[in-house]
Amino acid sequence: MDLTVHDFWAADAVTVDSMMAFLGSHLTRATAVHFRRSVLPPYLALLHKLHRYRPTAEAWHPWMLRIHDLPEAVRLRGWPDDLTLALPVEIENDNGGTWDQYLLEVKDGNGHLTATHRTGEVKLTRQQLAVWYSGGFRTPAAAHLAGVAATSGEALTKLIRATTDYEPWLPDHF
Incomplete structure (x- = not known):
């Protein structure tokens, strides 16, 4: 049971x-x-x-989400009006195994993702990106449990704050 x-x-x-x-x-x-x-x-x-159990926590969403055009997805998402963010991130390449470097900028309710040569402060696989994008990481601790790598707790907190209170509308459940 x-x-x-x-x-x-x-x-x-x-x-x-x-x-x-x-x-x-x-x-x-x-x-x-x-x-x-x-x-x-x-x-x-x-x-x-829970001494006799091995506790685990998982981020879960009932959507099958795969983002193909990262800059366009960030532009269309919708962001908090009061958030100002400029954070270098590394995102797993669509082919897997290699990482692309981006600068995530959010200001006045608009988001932009542009290619850069700066080393990312947060590193996301494609699966972690989908969970973050859909608002699935509620805390930096949840992101750490899911394996998200960051150079500092502050950088990860900024990234999580960007999607925590302003979830996209994803009406289709599969």
Whole structure:
């Protein structure tokens, strides 16, 4: 039996501890406990309470998204009006294995992605790019768990902030 947690709410730390004790005990009869995006508590209680499990977190979206024209996708996406960002990024080439260098610029609700020769502060595979683009990384910690590489936490925080509050409209589920 698998258990999928879609919502995780607790009034205080004692309640969180009790819920984690139940999930981590043999009483659940669940061989796997899956947590959906943004349901985990904002602190590391999970890592210390599920002793017999190997906890993992995954970013997931119900869309099959593959971006072919990166500059055009960034231009058309829609961005927060109050965000100003200039961040060099490296994105896996469409053929895989090689990395292209870009400068991601967002200002006044407009986004631009232009080729550059600057080393990227954040490195995204094509799959990670799709999750980021669709607003799937809610925190830098979630991006790190998904394997996103960054030269600093500040650079990754800036990148995540760009898509967290302003998701694109993706109505088709497959």
